[in-house]
Amino acid sequence: MNDYVATAVGMAMGAPVPPGTLVKLGSDWGYLSLGFGEHGKRPPPAEFDELAVERPWEATGVLVLDQWIANFDRHDGNLAYMPTLGVAAFDHDQSLFGACPPGEGVESLGGSLHRRVSSHELAPHLKTSEHFEPWITRAKSITRPELQRAVWTCVDAELLSRLEAEALVDFLQYRQNNIGQFIEDSYSEFTGITAWTLDADGGE
Template sequence: MAAGGRSQKHGVGYFDVDLWGARIDDSSGGVSHLRLNAYARKNTPERPFAVANDYIASSLGIATGLPVPPGTLVGVYGGGYNYASLAFGDRGDRPPPIILPKFCEERPWEACGIIAFDQWIHNTDRHDGNIGYLPDFAVAVFDHDLSLLNESRDSTAALALLGQSQDTPVKYHCLPTHLKDVSHFSEWFERIASVTRREIRRAVATTHSAELLTADLRDALIAFLEHRQTRIGSFIERTRDQYQKVDSWTLDIKEVDSGS
């Protein structure tokens, strides 16, 4: 229960929905046509894999049960694809940056999930501006364009990065120094391990079909994700010195890290 006896909700919260002028399709059982506010990410010369990174990571985050706003690839005029995700906020307003100690104190379950997930996708860019938090209502985790292939400028550099980082933990995540309760990690290890190879391959193959990745990079990225999927416990163990507020370290790596 939240403070004041209010129960916490674990959904992804409010989205900006414009009902003005909405048309109801009576033939579809009361289904309405709505205008939704969304953010669209595009590739840039500096980040040519931003769309693939965000789509793949967000798809896998949703598959684990992490509160990632729904999104998809959308074709754009003139060719190519953007990654579009629903805008999270209270009545259309984007939440302010979260207060990290407060978030970890009030939402340790989500905090553990974010850390574990970012270790899986090697996300080195988690910060207070890409975790949305509406106290006593919901959490949203977004902006994954700097995970996976990060800022690699071409396929050769991206392949090299995957090889270099496949066994590298994320060392300077924004949440561990504020987290007091690590008891939820085991559930998130199981959730991530339960994502099937078919789902991993579907997410990555979709970006290849959209010509966002070469075939070689597609195959390397699938292998990268499958390799890291069961090693998250060991990554967290190797960054244990950052969990300075944890009194009882309860992780059993032999049980949760079957891939090491």
């Protein structure tokens, strides 16, 4: 469920995430996404310094997405960059509800509602802040009905209760509106950026 909703949100904002969907596996549900790599091989771990310099647009988009969905688990094993193919961010199972125990989803969301993703792996490698504003604008353009559509798919599959679904939509909308503040509170971690034009609302 975390992977499905996080990917739906990422695709809606145009972030570099491989398309994926829920699939029925016997009596259970699973998540299936397109592979990223050449000749069916798993891509090598991303070199974050290379990615940030050569693809700053995509790198910034991944960082903005992670702040939105409260993904504290970004590393070179779930972020791929191949110059011949592009960038792919995947494996978002620790975002949103994360690994919370069954029945504790709403409490889990409440605990991370205001929590900033600190020490993001990409932060010290970025050299420019110019792409934050357009990415935040993209994220904020996604409406509540669009968020509900993705989340309610999980209700129909009985992966979420209605209470959990409403809490998740509220969670996404709150963090959506505060991405700029989360980024601003992280300024000291972007050691490669010397000039900032972003304000807490995502404008210049």
